[in-house]
Amino acid sequence: MEKGHLNNSIGDVTITADVIAQYAGAQALECFGIVGMAAKSKKDSVMHMLKKESLKKGINVTVSDNKISIDFHVIVAYGLNIVSVTENLMENVKYKLEEFTGMKVEQINVLVEGVRVID
Numbered sequence: 547m548e549k550g551h552l553n554n555s556i557g558d559v560t561i562t563a564d565v566i567a568q569y570a571g572a573q574a575l576e577c578f579g580i581v582g583m584a585a586k587s588k589k590d591s592v593m594h595m596l597k598k599e600s601l602k603k604g605i606n607v608t609v610s611d612n613k614i615s616i617d618f619h620v621i622v623a624y625g626l627n628i629v630s631v632t633e634n635l636m637e638n639v640k641y642k643l644e645e646f647t648g649m650k651v652e653q654i655n656v657l658v659e660g661v662r663v664i665d
Contacts, residue, residue, distance in 0.1 A: 550609045550649050561647055563609050567602035570616055573642045574605075579631030584619040584659035613652040614643060620656060624663045632656040 550561040574580055583604025606617040616639070622631050640651045 550612050550614070550647060561609075561649070563607040564602060566609070566614060566616075566643065566647065567605040567607045569646055570607070570618075570639055570643060571602055571605050573639050574618060574620065574635055577631070577635045577638050579623045579626045580635060581621045581623050581662045581664060584621050609649070612649045614647070614649055615653040615655075616643075616651070617655045617657065619659050621660045621662050622658050624661045628658055632658065 550563075550566070553559075571583055574583065585603045604619040608615040618635065618639075620632075620635070622628055635656060636654045640654060643649075643651050
């Protein structure tokens with residue numbers, strides 16, 4: 547995974563894509579309508595909802611020239627408007643990531659891998 551580099555008068559800051567993925571995953575779960583992150587099992591090609599400890603497996607982060615691109619694989623709550631939920635996710639994560647890292651979020655792709663009825 548790539549890294550983002552920020553320079554200031556005191557020194558350099560390096561942020562790994564892994565850290566960005568963890569933070570983005572936590573922010574995504576705070577969004578209304580997102581039930582969880584999804585990952586495909588290699589052995590049976592079935593999507594599984596990830597536990598909170600392994601959120602970054604459902605997220606692909608690319609950092610290039612201090613610009614962030616993210617792919618989210620999510621599970622959405624059943625009965626909600628998917629477009630509204632995903633637009634909310636994109637806007638919230640973009641704002642929070644830019645505030646957190648100081649880097650520009652260039653692209654956010656959301657792949658809805660399933661829906662789930664929430665209790």
